[in-house]
Amino acid sequence: MECLLDHIALNVEDDDRMLQFYTEILELPSERLSAYRAGKVPFASVRLNSNTIIDLFPKTLWGKQPGQQRGLLNHLCMAVSKSQWQALHERLLEYQVAIETGPVPRWGAHGQGISIYFRDPEGTLLEARYYEAKSQDRECLLDS
Template identity: 40%
Template sequence: MTIRLDHIVLWVSDPIRSTRFYEEVLGLEPLRLEEFRAGGVPFPSVRVSGETIIDLMPATMAEALSSAPGTEGSAGHPVNHLCLSFSRDGYEALQARLEERGIAIPVTMKDSFGARGHAPETFYFADPDGNVIEARYYD
């Protein structure tokens, strides 16, 4: 089974300034910056590798994201959640293991944007310390 890091979400005060920093200082490619400036997407990202990105989420979105069932109190930390990308079989196996252990999957989403484009399905759950983890697969 192969598990890959898909993306990390960082809370930032100014996504455009942060995108410039990650581009100019770290040499990372900006993604969706013009769409963000135009109001078409809620945040820009930067590419770490062919499979991994960092989302630069406006800190002003923290309160709204902390209101999703199962995520109360999670938003506003320096890192909101980490996302792991699985094969579809690995994704389904993880889902089964979580259910077997009684670990809640409070949020499931369809067509979620990530490092490799749009994932057909994704779900969120928490580790024992309350850190939020997103699992996804790509076709």
Template identity: 40%
Template sequence: MTDHTARIDHVVLWVSDPIASTEFYEKTLGTEPVRLAEFAAGQVPFPSVRLNEETIIDLMPQTMAARMKMLPGAVESAGHPVNHVCVALPADAFDALLGRLEGSAVPVSEISHDSFGARGPARRSFYFRDPDGNVFEARHYD
């Protein structure tokens, strides 16, 4: 990649069961597991899921909180409330996600229209929770 525009590389979510969380994101968002076999074998501390070629979501076990020493107070970040993470999708992927969530009996919010985001007003958006209570917004623009 030669474009030097700032981008989000990864988001780290605290989860109680990284393997179950990986399965949830694979089945609902259609993400690809990253390092899942290595995590299950005890070779890496957490698995991830690939959102796109540039962005992953790390699924950090809450049991790792005591090892978070990169900054003062980092240990206390486990369970720290994040309002939500928003994923922008093409319209067909948005509809497919909504269908998979509803088919899996995952509660979703009502559909909103014209909510503001990084690319301006989104045509449609909705919210849902993962198994650990992390809130996600799904949206599409045009």
């Protein structure tokens, strides 16, 4: 079976701060933001690509549900073009977002890429990567 990733839902504490990070620093377009601000929908989202969004669940959605908590997501990786990656790297530095790791070579869905790792305002580890070309190398570099 081959699937497309539809969405990722993040439980967030400060939705305004998270929306600002994802829309201004990462430059992802918001989805349903006006409807969310007007109270017509329970959460806003940001769009990664034509197939995938990140839902930002405010604490009112998850804070009172038994068994619901933050955590368990190791990291989220976004593949972008090299020029977008370079521009993002510059914005992260401009906004004083710490680069935790990288640039480093890492294995991903399209082979070997170059990645940087950083966190959003609530601590979710994000990876931004670009691929120079389609890699035929199948060596996994998770431990590197």
